Amino acid sequence: MRNQKTITKTVVFEGIGLHSGIYCHVRLHPAPINHGIVFKRFDNDTLIKANLESIFDTTYSTSIGNNDISFQTIEHLLAALSAFNIDNISIETDSNEIPILDGSALGFVEIFREAGIIEQDCPVKYLRIIKPFSYNVNGCGVKAEPNEKRTFTFRIDFKEDFIGEQELSIDIDEESFIKGIAPARTFGFLKDVDYLKSIGRALGGSTDNAVVFSDTGVINETGLRFSDECVRHKILDLIGDLSIFAVPILGHIKAYKSGHSINIQFLRELYKNTDKWEVITD
Numbered sequence: 001m002r003n004q005k006t007i008t009k010t011v012v013f014e015g016i017g018l019h020s021g022i023y024c025h026v027r028l029h030p031a032p033i034n035h036g037i038v039f040k041r042f043d044n045d046t047l048i049k050a051n052l053e054s055i056f057d058t059t060y061s062t063s064i065g066n067n068d069i070s071f072q073t074i075e076h077l078l079a080a081l082s083a084f085n086i087d088n089i090s091i092e093t094d095s096n097e098i099p100i101l102d103g104s105a106l107g108f109v110e111i112f113r114e115a116g117i118i119e120q121d122c123p124v125k126y127l128r129i130i131k132p133f134s135y136n137v138n139g140c141g142v143k144a145e146p147n148e149k150r151t152f153t154f155r156i157d158f159k160e161d162f163i164g165e166q167e168l169s170i171d172i173d174e175e176s177f178i179k180g181i182a183p184a185r186t187f188g189f190l191k192d193v194d195y196l197k198s199i200g201r202a203l204g205g206s207t208d209n210a211v212v213f214s215d216t217g218v219i220n221e222t223g224l225r226f227s228d229e230c231v232r233h234k235i236l237d238l239i240g241d242l243s244i245f246a247v248p249i250l251g252h253i254k255a256y257k258s259g260h261s262i263n264i265q266f267l268r269e270l271y272k273n274t275d276k277w278e279v280i281t282d
């Protein structure tokens, strides 16, 4: 397969958090083999590793941590790490939410290009799907099937006809991610904004960092980046959420109308069903 990878040098970025509205500074550091993806605050030594045990919240975004230290909206950064095969990295912040940047993962692509990526002297482990496994709730779900590539298929079905049904299937590698998935932005509905703000969500949201739909269609002056930008963003979220598994999943992941909670619950159930997968290094 391949060896583990990290970045070649420390890089920094900053920006507003989508939900908290708090401005956050982030430092990304190279990390040694078998370190994994580990978060920490500038002012606190507690380390929070991105894995299933550290999941803290999955409503509206994916968070890891605990009541004292948490890291919210990590999914777009995780998706970019996964697409670039960066296995080991140390992520330091001064706030509890990773900057949303423009709502997509393009900013992270630029950051990793600046940082450079280096191969390490240790093979990566994969979780290879050997039998189909699915997890469904109320007509939504995620399924894993054996496949020799990392393939993602997503189907959404919105009652709003300006979104409607969208389906996309994509083999993920650096190039396909940069072209087809990374530019797709978070999306939401104008009618939900007051409610979200009343519960302390989307406080940093605007048309600068999200696609916003009114009752008749997109209100962003620049329009959509793809006619099916919504399903592409759902794949971005799915890649990020599934990378919480700590080892890459080798298989075909098929999702139908799922979100962060179902994506994470799917992983928990998959992990328990040990006859459906095996861990391999090559």
Ligand SMILES: [Zn+2]
Residues within 6 Å of the ligand: 075, 076, 186, 233, 236, 237
């Ligand atoms: Zn997202």
